Amino acid sequence: MEVFSLIGNGFLIALTPLNIGLLLLGCFVGTLLGALPGLGPVNGVAVLIPLTFAFGFDPTSSLILLCAVYFGCMYGGRISSILLNIPGDEPAIMTTLDGYPMAVQGQAANALAISGVASFVGATIAVIGLSLFAPVLARAAIHFGPADYFALYILAFATIGGIAGVDPRKTLLSAAIGLMMATVGIDPISGVPRYTMDSFHLYDGIQPIIALVGLFAISEILLLLEKTAKDRPKAIKVDRWLPQWSAIWPTRWAMLRGSGIGFVAGVLPGAGASLGSFMAYVFEKQKSNKNGTFGKGDPRGVAAPEAGNNSAAGGALIPMLSLGVPGSGTTAVLLAMLISLNVQPGPLLFERQPDLVWGLVASLYLANIALLVLNLPMIGIFTRLMMTPTWALMPVVAAITFVGVYGISNSIFDLKLMVFFGVLGYILRKLDISLVPLVLGLLLGGDMERNLRRAMSISGGDWGILIASPISITLYALTIGFLALSVWLAVRDHKQTKAERLTEG
Amino acid sequence: MTLRTLTSVKLGAVLAAALTVTAAPATAAECIAPSNPGGGWDFTCRTIGRVLSELGLVQGNVQVTNMAGGVGAVAFAMVANDRPGDEDLIVATSTVGVTQMAQGRYPAPLETMRYLAMLGADVGVIAVDNDSPIQTLAELTAAMVADPSALVTGGSSGAGGWDHIRLLMVAQDAGIEDLGAIRWVQFDGGTDAVTQMMGGQISVVSTDLGEIAGFVESGDIRVLAALSDDPIPAFPDIPTAISLGVDVTGYNWRGLYTGGQVSDEAYAAWVERLETLYNSTNWQEAATSAGLVPIWRGGAEFEAFVREQAAVMEEISRDIGIIQ
Numbered sequence: 001m002e003v004f005s006l007i008g009n010g011f012l013i014a015l016t017p018l019n020i021g022l023l024l025l026g027c028f029v030g031t032l033l034g035a036l037p038g039l040g041p042v043n044g045v046a047v048l049i050p051l052t053f054a055f056g057f058d059p060t061s062s063l064i065l066l067c068a069v070y071f072g073c074m075y076g077g078r079i080s081s082i083l084l085n086i087p088g089d090e091p092a093i094m095t096t097l098d099g100y101p102m103a104v105q106g107q108a109a110n111a112l113a114i115s116g117v118a119s120f121v122g123a124t125i126a127v128i129g130l131s132l133f134a135p136v137l138a139r140a141a142i143h144f145g146p147a148d149y150f151a152l153y154i155l156a157f158a159t160i161g162g163i164a165g166v167d168p169r170k171t172l173l174s175a176a177i178g179l180m181m182a183t184v185g186i187d188p189i190s191g192v193p194r195y196t197m198d199s200f201h202l203y204d205g206i207q208p209i210i211a212l213v214g215l216f217a218i219s220e221i222l223l224l225l226e227k228t229a230k231d232r233p234k235a236i237k238v239d240r241w242l243p244q245w246s247a248i249w250p251t252r253w254a255m256l257r258g259s260g261i262g263f264v265a266g267v268l269p270g271a272g273a274s275l276g277s278f279m280a281y282v283f284e285k286q287k288s289n290k291n292g293t294f295g296k297g298d299p300r301g302v303a304a305p306e307a308g309n310n311s312a313a314g315g316a317l318i319p320m321l322s323l324g325v326p327g328s329g330t331t332a333v334l335l336a337m338l339i340s341l342n343v344q345p346g347p348l349l350f351e352r353q354p355d356l357v358w359g360l361v362a363s364l365y366l367a368n369i370a371l372l373v374l375n376l377p378m379i380g381i382f383t384r385l386m387m388t389p390t391w392a393l394m395p396v397v398a399a400i401t402f403v404g405v406y407g408i409s410n411s412i413f414d415l416k417l418m419v420f421f422g423v424l425g426y427i428l429r430k431l432d433i434s435l436v437p438l439v440l441g442l443l444l445g446g447d448m449e450r451n452l453r454r455a456m457s458i459s460g461g462d463w464g465i466l467i468a469s470p471i472s473i474t475l476y477a478l479t480i481g482f483l484a485l486s487v488w489l490a491v492r493d494h495k496q497t498k499a500e501r502l503t504e505g
Numbered sequence: 506m507t508l509r510t511l512t513s514v515k516l517g518a519v520l521a522a523a524l525t526v527t528a529a530p531a532t533a534a535e536c537i538a539p540s541n542p543g544g545g546w547d548f549t550c551r552t553i554g555r556v557l558s559e560l561g562l563v564q565g566n567v568q569v570t571n572m573a574g575g576v577g578a579v580a581f582a583m584v585a586n587d588r589p590g591d592e593d594l595i596v597a598t599s600t601v602g603v604t605q606m607a608q609g610r611y612p613a614p615l616e617t618m619r620y621l622a623m624l625g626a627d628v629g630v631i632a633v634d635n636d637s638p639i640q641t642l643a644e645l646t647a648a649m650v651a652d653p654s655a656l657v658t659g660g661s662s663g664a665g666g667w668d669h670i671r672l673l674m675v676a677q678d679a680g681i682e683d684l685g686a687i688r689w690v691q692f693d694g695g696t697d698a699v700t701q702m703m704g705g706q707i708s709v710v711s712t713d714l715g716e717i718a719g720f721v722e723s724g725d726i727r728v729l730a731a732l733s734d735d736p737i738p739a740f741p742d743i744p745t746a747i748s749l750g751v752d753v754t755g756y757n758w759r760g761l762y763t764g765g766q767v768s769d770e771a772y773a774a775w776v777e778r779l780e781t782l783y784n785s786t787n788w789q790e791a792a793t794s795a796g797l798v799p800i801w802r803g804g805a806e807f808e809a810f811v812r813e814q815a816a817v818m819e820e821i822s823r824d825i826g827i828i829q
Contacts, residue, residue, distance in 0.1 A: 044544070094552065098747075143707040186576065189663045189691045194549030200612070202580060340541070348696055352719070409537065410571055457690040458657050458706060 003131055005178065007365075010358030011212045014366055018316045022057070022065040022086070025362050030072015034167060035386045036393070037080050040089025041313075041330040043216040043434070047397055049337050050404015059341040060356045063355050064363040066337065070330050071123055071364065074273060074310045078115040079382055082302070083108060083236050090436075091273035091309035092283040098294060098301030105297050105404025108238045110247040114299050115306040116375040117248050118255045120368055122307035125259040126266065126314025133267075134350070134357075138322035141347035146454035151323055153448035155237040156269035158479045170433045175384045177428075178441020183205055187265065189453055202412040207441050209404060210414050213423045215435050217401045221394050223429060230399035237332070238383065251303035254284050262308030266315025268482070272328025272436070276312025277305035282489065295364035314364065321345050321357060325444070329436040332443045476497075523829045536565045537581035539571045548795060549597035549759045553624065553779075556787045575610075577602045582612045589764040590770035591765075596623065600667050600757045603811055606820035608665060617763040619772055620632040620811045622779045622803035623791040627713035630743070630756030634702050635725055641727040642749050645709065651684055657697045660712040665827030666691070671732055671755035672711035673821055678751050685825045690753050699726060712739070712749035714756050715796030732756070741810035759797065760807065764828060775793045776804040799816045 013019065031046035045066050052062040077092030082099035095115060095283040157175060184195045185205025197203040259284055262276035284304035285294045292302045316327030324346040326332035333486075337347055343356065350357050372384075405418050425435055452466075459465035467473055515785045532559065538552035547569070554567030572580040580596055588594055596618075606615045632638050639648065648655060651715045653676070658669030673684045681687070690707055692698040695716035702710050703725055710717070710726070714737065721740060730746040731737055732755030746753050763775060782788050783801045792799045802810050 026815060142704045145704060146699065186610075187663070188693070191610070191663050191665050193610075200575035200579040203578060204573060344694060346700070348695070348700060410574070413574075433619065447693075450693075453688045454692070455689055458652065462689060 001003055003135070003175065006135075006358045007131060010360070010362030013359030013365075014064065014362040018057075019061055019064050019363065020165070020358070020366070022061055023068045023367055023418075025369055026065045026265070027072045027367055027374055028069025030069035030074075031076035031188055032072075032373050032385055033069065034076025034088045034092070035258075035382045036071035036388070037086040038083065039397075040077065040091075040394075041070050042333055043220055043441070044069050044073055045330055045333045046209075046212045046216045047400055047404075048186060048229040050213065051400060053340075054404055056073075058342065059338060059343045059353075060359045061335065062341065063334065063356065063360050066334055068367045068370075069362060070313060071310070071367050071424045072371060072374075073311045073330075074123065074374050075116065076382065077309070078119065078302075078306055078384055078403070079112065079379070082111045082115065083238070083383060083386075090249060091277045091287060091312070093274070094277045094305035094309075097281065097305075098296070098298050101295070101354045102299065102302060103236045105166040107247075107297065107299075108236050110244055110299065111302050112238070112379055112487060113244065114245045114251055115302050115377060116249050116372065118251070118258065118303040118306040119310045119375065120372045121255045122209070122259040122262055122310035122312075123368050123371070124365075125256075126263050126311040127361065127368065128315055129267075130262050130318055130364070131361050132363075134318045134322045137318060137431050138347045138350040140469055141323050144323070144347075144471060145469065146451040146458065148469055148471040148475065149323075149451040150448060150466065151472035151479075152269055152323065153444050153451070155475050155479045155482070156325060156444060157437075159268050159275065161400075165173070171437050174428065174433050174435065175437035175441045176325055178438035179448075181211070181438075182445025189450060190456075194314075201411070202415075205446070206417065206442065207340075207414065208332075208439075209340055210418050210463040211335065211442055212333050213401050213405055214418035214421025215425035215439065218419060219398055219425030219429055221398050222426040224391075224394050238380075238425075245438060247299065250401070251299050254288065254300035254303040255307040257284060257287070258304035258309040260309030262311030263315040265308070266312030266327050267318050268478075269319045269323075269327050272316050272330070273312040274313070274436075277309035280308025281305040283311075288493070293461055317360075321349060321360075322463035325447075326440070328427075329439055332439055337441060385492075391421065393448060507824045513600055533571060533594050534595065535568045537570045537580050537594065537699045539572055539577035539597065539602075540743075541571055545599060545601075545681065545759065546577070546597040547571060549599070549624075549761070550607075552595075552795070553761070553782065556782050556785060556791060558777065559787055560782060560783060560785055565728075571765050576605050578605065578611045581618070581794065584764050584772055584792070585613045585617050588760045589617075590766035590768075591764055591768050595761045595763050595775065596684055597680070598762050599759050600814070601662075603815050604662075604665075604667050604670070606816040606817055608822050609737070615812065615815055617765050619767055619806050620809050621761045621763055621772070621775050622784050623756075623758040623760035623800060623810075624779065624788065625797035626756035626758040626800045627715040627796065628737055628798055629668070630717075630728045631672065631675060631709065631730050631746075632699070632702075632710045632712075632717065632721075632728045632733070633708060633728045634705075634757045635727055637708065639708075639729070640727075640752060642675075642746065645729055646675065646681075646720060646751075649687065650679055650681055653681055653686035655689055657688045657690060657707040658709040658711060659692055659701065659707040661692055661716070662709055664689050665822050665825065667755075667757060668712045670818055670821050671753070672709075673825065674730075674753045674755065674817070675730075675746065676768075677749055677821070678753055684821070719795060725727055728763070733798065756800065758800065758802075759804075773804070775818075779803060 033039045073089055077088035078095045080086050080088040081092040081095040082103050085100040087093045087096055099111045119163050165170045167365055184202055186193050186203050245504050258280035261280045265276035265279050281304055284300055288300050316331045320323045320331040320335050327334045405414055519754055536554050537545040540546040540552040550569045554569050557563045558566050605611055639645050658672055662668040669689050695712035698710045699717050699720050701707055720730055728743045732742045732746050732753055736745055780803055789799050
C-alpha cells in the first residue's frame with residue numbers, strides 16, 4: 001500500500017536528531033502543561049509558537065514540536081483531574097467525574113494507569129485514522145467549491161455550539177465577537193479597508209497569532225494575579241507507580257468505544273477534544289451504567305473520556321491538514337502558525353509537501369510511545385512538577401510571550417494589541433465565556449465570508465449555488481443532525497436530573 | 506488599577522528594550538521589507554541584502570527590518586515622515602505596492618519616493634484547465650467578446666488587484682468595453698485558484714507563473730499566454746501574448762525604492778550598485794531558483810516605468826469602478 005511507503009519516508013524525517021529532540025521536548029512540556037491546572041493545550045501551543053519563530057525552525061519541525069505538545073496536554077490533563085479534582089485542561093473535565101472518586105478510594109494508581117493506557121489507545125487509533133483517511137479526504141477536497149467550504153464553516157460553528165456544560169448563549173456571543181473581529185482590515189475581495197480606524201496597522205487585519213497569545217497566555221497571567229500564593233491545592237498521595245494489568249484489561253471495550261466516538265467528534269470541524277471526551281463519557285454511561293457506579297469511581301468512566309479526548313485531538317488534525325479547516329481550538333492555533341510560516345494546508349499540501357505531512361504523522365506514532373512511557377513509569381515526575389507554584393511559572397510565560405510576539409513582527413503595535421486581547425480574554429473568562437468560539441470566529445470568519453462571496457461571484461448573485469452541490473447538501477444535513485442531537489441530549493439531561501431529584505427527595 | 510499598572514510596567518519594559526535595539530547606530534545599509542518574514546518583499550530584502558554583502562557592495566551585512574502593515578503603507582508612511590533623506594535605506598516594493606499607490610491606498614502619492622530599480626519579476630499568465638474546450642488565447646478572447654459574463658475568471662488578487670487588472674488589459678486589447686461585466690473571483694493565492702479551476706468551479710485563471718508552475722509541469726492546466734516580452738526560459742513552448750498579437754505585458758516585478766529627499770549622487774550610487782548586483786551570477790541564480798525571471802530596469806527608466814504602470818492601473822481601476 002502506498003500509505004506504508006509514505007509513512008516510511010515520514011519516519012526518516014521524524015527520526016532526524018532535531019526532530020526527535022523536539023518531539024521528546026514537546027511530549028514532556030505538553031504533559032506538564034496539561035497537568036498544570038489552568039494551562040491547557042491552546043494556551044500551551046499559543047505560548048510556544050513565538051518560540052518556534054524565534055528559533056527559526058522549519059515548518060515541519062515546528063509542527064512536530066507543537067503537535068507533540070498538543071498530544072502531551074491531552075495525556076497530562078488527566079493527572080490533575082484525578083489527583084486534585086481540578087481538570088488540567090478543558091477536555092479533562094469529564095475525567096474528574098470518576099477519576100477523583102477512584103483516587104479518593106485509594107485507587108489513584110489504577111486510575112492514572114487506566115487513563116494513561118486509554119490515552120494511548122485513543123491517540124494511536126486516531127493517528128492510524130489520520131494516516132488512512134486524511135489523504136482520501138485531501139483527494140476528495142479538490143471537488144470542494146466555495147459554496148461547499150461555506151457549508152463546512154457552518155458545520156464548524158454548529159458543533160462548537162453543541163459543546164455541553166456551556167451556556168449556548170455565551171458560546172454564540174463569543175463566536176459573534178470573533179466573527180466581528182475577523183472583518184477588520186482590508187477586504188481582500190474589494191480592497192476596501194474596514195473598521196481600521198484609519199490606522200495602517202490594522203490594514204492587514206488582526207493577526208490571529210497575536211490575538212491567540214493575548215487571549216490565552218496573557219489572560220492566564222492576569223487571572224493569576226487575583227490568586228494568593230497560599231491557594232495551593234492538596235493532592236492525593238499515590239502509593240505506587242506501576243500499573244496493574246488486571247485493573248486495566250476490563251476497561252478495554254470502554255477505551256475502544258471512546259476512541260471511536262472521540263475520533264468522529266474530532267474530525268468534525270470545530271468541535272474538538274472537549275466534545276470528544278464529553279460524548280464518549282455520555283455514551284459509555286448510557287451503555288454501561290447498569291449498577292449506578294458511574295460518577296462514583298467506575299474505571300470505565302475514566303477510560304472512555306480519556307480515550308475520547310485523545311482520539312479527538314488526533315482526528316482534529318484531519319480537516320486541518322486536508323481542508324485547511326481546523327477541527328478544534330488547538331488545531332486552529334496550529335493552522336494560524338502554518339499560515340504564518342507560508343504553508344497553506346489544504347488539498348494540495350499532501351501532494352506538494354508530503355515530507356511535512358508524513359513526517360508529522362510518523363512523529364505522532366513516536367510521540368504516543370514516548371508519552372506512554374512518560375505517563376506510566378515516569379508519572380511521578382509530573383505529579384511533583386504539577387505542584388510547581390504558579391507564581392514561579394507565570395513570569396516565564398510572560399517573558400516568552402512578549403519576547404516571542406515581538407520577535408515575529410518587531411512591532412510595538414502588535415504588543416499593545418496582544419495586551420488588549422489579554423485584557424479582553426480576562427474579562428470574558430471572568431464572565432464564564434469560553435474563548436474557543438471566539439478564536440474560531442476570528443480565524444474562520446474571514447474565510448467563511450470570502451467563500452460566501454466567492455460563491456456569489458461565481459453564480460452571479462444567485463443564492464441557489466449554496467445548496468447546489470451534493471457536498472454542501474450533505475454538510476447541511478450533518479449540521480442539522482448535529483444540532484438535533486445536542487438539543488436532544490440537553491433535554492434528556494434536564495429530565496434525568498429532574499428524575500434524580502425526585503427519587504432523592 | 507493594579508492590573509493595569511502591572512501590564513503597563515511590563516509593556517514599558519519591553520518598549521524600552523525594543524527602543525534600545527532600534528536606536529543602535531546604522532553603520533551599514535538597511536532594507537525594509539514591508540511584510541512579515543516569509544513573503545515576497547521579505548525575499549527581496551533578504552536576497553538582495555545577502556548578495557550586496559557577498560559582492561562587497563556595502564559595508565558589512567545589510568540589516569533587514571520587517572515592517573508589516575497596510576500592504577506596504579506602514580513602511581511607506583514611516584519613510585515619508587521619518588527618513589525621507591536616509592541614504593542608507595532601501596525599501597522593497599513590487600507591482601502590488603504600485604497598485605496600492607495607483608488606487609490611492611498609501612498615505613502619500615507615488616512621487617513621494619525615488620524608485621531605484623527592478624531586479625526580477627514573476628510573469629503573469631492566463632491559464633485554463635487541461636480539459637477546457639478553449640485551446641488558444643484567441644478563442645478565449647472571442648468567447649469573452651461574445652459574452653463578457655459567460656466565463657468565470659479568478660486569481661490571487663481581489664477585484665482591482667494586479668491579477669485582475671492584467672486579465673482586463675488582455676480583454677481591453679480584444680475590444681471588450683464592459684470590463685465590469687467579466688466575473689472575477691478572488692482566491693488566497695494562485696494555487697487555490699488553480700485547484701478551484703481543476704475542481705470545475707471557475708474556467709480561467711490569471712496569476713503569476715511562479716506560483717502555479719508545478720501544475721504546468723504536471724500538465725493539469727494549459728497556459729494560453731505569458732504576459733512577458735520574451736518567452737520564459739523554463740517554459741519556451743508557452744507563447745507570449747505579444748507574439749499572439751495582443752500587446753500586453755504583465756510582470757509582477759520585484760524592486761526597491763528609497764526616500765524622496767535622497768541626493769542625486771546617493772540615488773545614482775544605489776542604482777549602480779544594484780546594476781552590478783543584477784549582473785552577478787549570485788543574483789541570477791538566486792532569482793531563478795526562486796522562480797523569478799531576472800529583468801532589469803533602473804534609474805530614470807524605472808521611474809518612468811513605475812509612473813506609466815500606475816497610470817494604466819488607475820485608468821482600469823476607474824473603468825471597473827474600484828476607484829471614483
